[in-house]
Structure formats: C-alpha cells, structure tokens
Amino acid sequence: MLVHPWDAARDDSEWREWLAAHDFGQLAVNGLPGEPPYVQPLHFAYDAGRGEVLGHLARPNPLWPALEADPDVLLSVVDDYVYVPGPWQAAPDAPPEHGVPTSFYAAVQLRCTARLVDDPDEKADLLNRQLGHFQPQGGSARAAAGEAPYGRLLSGIRGLRLEVTGVRAKFKYAGKRQGEVQDRIAAGLAGRGAPRDTAARDHLLRRRST
Secondary structure, eight states: OOOOTTTBOSSHHHHHHHHHTOOEEEEEEOOOTTSOOEEEEEEOEEETTTTEEEEEEETTOTTHHHHHHOOEEEEEEEEEEEEEOHHHHOOTTSOGGGOOOEEEEEEEEEEEEEEEEOOHHHHHHHHHHHHHHHOTTOOSOOOOTTOTTTGGGGGGEEEEEEEEEEEEEEEESSTTSOHHHHHHHHHHHHHHOOTTHHHHHHHHHHHHTO
C-alpha cells in the first residue's frame, strides 16, 4: 500500500482509535509454492496493550498448511471509503470537467507473526477474550474445555494469535488539496449523503484541522 506523506496517520493514536472501532478485515496468508495467496475474511479482536490480534477459524479451513509453512501474515482493514467525482476535485482555476475523480478511504494494515492455538484450555481463553470484545454486555456462557455448552465444539476450530510486528496506516482524504477544493468536496459529501459519506467528510475536516 502506497502511503503519501499527506495521507499518513498523524500519529499512532489516530490509527489506533480508528482500529478500535473496526473488528472485521481480510487476513492475507502467503500461499504454498505454486499457489496464490489465501485471503480470509475474519472477525478479530485487537488487543492494543499486548500488541496482538485474536481470531479463530474452522479446522477444515484450507489455509492452515500455508500458515504452518509461513507464519508471516498481513491483516488488512479498510472502511469509510467513498467515490469522489472529478468536478469536486477540480483546481480553483480549472474547469470542473478537468477534475480527476478518486477514492477516499481509511486503511490499516497489520503485519503479524501468526501462532496457531490447539490446546483446548488456551483456545477457551482465546474465545472468552473475543467474547469480551464482541459481547461486553455478556449474554453468553463462557467457554471451558470439556464443559458445556462450548467445550465439545473446541475441537472443530483452531485459534489464531497474531503478534503485530509492523503497521501501515493511510487516511486518504484530500490531504494535498487546497482549502477551497477541500471545502467543495466536504460540501459535496454532505449533499450527496450516500453510505459512508458522513464518515469520509468527518475524516477530511478532522485532518484539515490538525
């Protein structure tokens, strides 16, 4: 992912706060020799304090041999994306039809070293930590090896603990455009009101003020 200086996260807190509100992404795993990469949609829980990502997948998932051969993976999370029409981006002294259309988006890529979890007690602990993230209000039984209701299901999954070794973050929201153009884009997003337009406009205005 190309990250221009004007699109880069201002500091670690910017991407961490954004990621805290996002817990679904694409896990990219290097393929076995002669095979393309695996890309696995994944609900995950990011533990900023421990610098790790928690997840689990079904035991029959075909990516396990590739993960065992190469634990170096990438978790990609993208959201708040919108299409920006060319006229919105036109320079102040140029005709509207000369504007170049583009995409706005926020993206965080976590490079990680994967560790597979097969011990039943450790899997139960991993699942309970995920439940604590996704259901902080409770409402579900805790997982425990050998105990109902989830104990007998533990053998059907493998856990994933991903140690974060690197981060690339990008917030592509007209960072290099003149203020007049940014104002026009913000007005266009407010007027269009399509899905994610409000979030994109908020990013544009927030980053303009920092």
